[in-house]
Amino acid sequence: MIERTPILNAVTHTVLGVGLLVMCFPLAIAFVAATLPYEAVIDVPMTLIPGSELLENAARAWERGEFATQGVNSVVMTLGILFGKVACASLTAFAVCYFNFRFRMLAFWLIFITLMLPLEVRIVPTYEVAGNALLPLQQLLEVLWLTDLVAWLAGVEVALEWNLLDTYWGLTLPLFASATATFLFRQFFLTIPEELAEAAKMDGAGPLRFFFQILLPLSKTNIAALSVIMFVFGWNQYLWPLLITTEPDMRTLVMGLENLIPSEDELPEWNVAMAGTLMVMLPPIVVVLVLQRWFVRGLLGGEK
Amino acid sequence: MIKRVLFRNRLLPYLLILPEVLIVFVFFYWPSAKALFWSFTLEPPFGGVAQWVGLDNFRELFSSPEYYESAGITLIFAFWTTLISMGLALLLAIFVDRVLRGLVVYRTVLMWPYAVAAPAAAVAFQFIFQPGVGFFAFLNDIWPGIWDPNIVGADAMAMVIVAASWKSITYNFIFFLAGLQAIPRTFVEAAALDGAGPTRRFVTIVFPLLSPTFFFLLVINVTDSFTEGFGIINVMTQGGPGGATNILVYKIYQDGFVGLDLSGSSAQSVVLMALVVALTFVQFKWIERRIHYAE
Numbered sequence: 167m168i169e170r171t172p173i174l175n176a177v178t179h180t181v182l183g184v185g186l187l188v189m190c191f192p193l194a195i196a197f198v199a200a201t202l203p204y205e206a207v208i209d210v211p212m213t214l215i216p217g218s219e220l221l222e223n224a225a226r227a228w229e230r231g232e233f234a235t236q237g238v239n240s241v242v243m244t245l246g247i248l249f250g251k252v253a254c255a256s257l258t259a260f261a262v263c264y265f266n267f268r269f270r271m272l273a274f275w276l277i278f279i280t281l282m283l284p285l286e287v288r289i290v291p292t293y294e295v296a297g298n299a300l301l302p303l304q305q306l307l308e309v310l311w312l313t314d315l316v317a318w319l320a321g322v323e324v325a326l327e328w329n330l331l332d333t334y335w336g337l338t339l340p341l342f343a344s345a346t347a348t349f350l351f352r353q354f355f356l357t358i359p360e361e362l363a364e365a366a367k368m369d370g371a372g373p374l375r376f377f378f379q380i381l382l383p384l385s386k387t388n389i390a391a392l393s394v395i396m397f398v399f400g401w402n403q404y405l406w407p408l409l410i411t412t413e414p415d416m417r418t419l420v421m422g423l424e425n426l427i428p429s430e431d432e433l434p435e436w437n438v439a440m441a442g443t444l445m446v447m448l449p450p451i452v453v454v455l456v457l458q459r460w461f462v463r464g465l466l467g468g469e470k
Numbered sequence: 471m472i473k474r475v476l477f478r479n480r481l482l483p484y485l486l487i488l489p490e491v492l493i494v495f496v497f498f499y500w501p502s503a504k505a506l507f508w509s510f511t512l513e514p515p516f517g518g519v520a521q522w523v524g525l526d527n528f529r530e531l532f533s534s535p536e537y538y539e540s541a542g543i544t545l546i547f548a549f550w551t552t553l554i555s556m557g558l559a560l561l562l563a564i565f566v567d568r569v570l571r572g573l574v575v576y577r578t579v580l581m582w583p584y585a586v587a588a589p590a591a592a593v594a595f596q597f598i599f600q601p602g603v604g605f606f607a608f609l610n611d612i613w614p615g616i617w618d619p620n621i622v623g624a625d626a627m628a629m630v631i632v633a634a635s636w637k638s639i640t641y642n643f644i645f646f647l648a649g650l651q652a653i654p655r656t657f658v659e660a661a662a663l664d665g666a667g668p669t670r671r672f673v674t675i676v677f678p679l680l681s682p683t684f685f686f687l688l689v690i691n692v693t694d695s696f697t698e699g700f701g702i703i704n705v706m707t708q709g710g711p712g713g714a715t716n717i718l719v720y721k722i723y724q725d726g727f728v729g730l731d732l733s734g735s736s737a738q739s740v741v742l743m744a745l746v747v748a749l750t751f752v753q754f755k756w757i758e759r760r761i762h763y764a765e
Binding site for chain 1: 471472473474475476477478479482483484486487489490491493494495496497498499500501502504505508558561562565566568569572576577578579580581582583584585586587588589590591593594595596597598600602603604605607608610611636639641644645648668697698700701704705719722723726727732735736739742743746747750
């Protein structure tokens, strides 16, 4: 800072103070509402002084929203996505950086271009594939007349099917691929000193041993940064789980929130809804705040 | 780019890339190709043989007033969300860049909205903006009927724009702050010595140096508001009232899943995909340039 005039300092802190208020406003209101009894939450104008019923409201939201089941689903989905993304991305980046093979750049670009195909623009056909993940293979075989060949040779109808709807695989597997994570790992591997691979080779380590015992341990900080971003990404998934789950006990917390919004013909128990919302918001907020340093690194690094 | 020291193995690299390439093929390219195919055919929703109709679906799409209405709504939504979110983020970043004391506190508090799921933010904002209860209900006590997002389209639009902007401020803020902190202090100090005031310094030095970040964020924000409004809209308004918040992404979902109009929905997907691809190319160009600068 160059000028240190009191006026400029005052302006700075005023603007920032207002900014903080604005950013905290929704959470603050949600929190106040979550602590109020029903009679107080429907009051107009709403009080801004917290009440004392936070735990009661939270308990009712927990029950009404079936948070126990949905919580398990959310955790499984989040950790599944996180692990899957890190595994897929690091393996691909390792292959692309440390091997020279045909289609190397093609594979990299194939993955990178998926950035351009967000789920939102290909909803319906992706749903069809989730209904049977082997459908592409089946249809390829049909086009090549291999199904007919098998039917003629062995007399067996070839019908490949792997239904992902309402399964944990369905919630996680389609989200394993990550252009951002692959790119991040590639950028990092490129900065690793050549001598390491050379030394490892000289000592007789194979590529897999090098990957698991040298490259991955060196990537710890990158994996941490990536994990924070992916945790938030996974936990907050909404559209995809919405599409592929129909059974209530496969829903995730973020989806279940909708059921807490009071509809027209029931008591507007917004205090319970807000308590539920707070609980659903909490895990990723905690992760981001506690691991703030990694979070910023991952976010900025992913775009480089 | 590749490492200088390489491993040699005929099969292994293919095995290593197999998982990701398979997933990408099955869940990205296959569905996208399918959407393209469906957009040129008339697809019966409950099975049966597809009929090739050429450009009919697109012709129908571009002659439907609802589509233009939805496109217009998307533009309004994208414009205001981007403007509000980037504007506030830039303002906050400039001031956070100035403070010496309390930097950590400010940064921490501005950080967490990124972690909030869009639907969760939407539920909170929906309560805040209810006409009968919640924070803004007092408006209706003073002037009855002045605010009702459940009935008035413009109110509903304002509500979803506020929620979506709030949600994306953090992302913009982090990038703006990183951009500002990367500007060499000596430039700004030299200008100050020459007598340039804070405004002048911002216009002639800081902003030009920040412009790569600015354009990058602009593209990201516009792309995101085309594709990521879904969670907020689905929770808060379901495209209503009377289609007032029916942005293109939501219309694709509605037409495809609720209306079971696979061909029409696919044609819309293809148009939106083309738009996103075009925008992403702009962004790639930018990334290319930035890497060039860095090396």
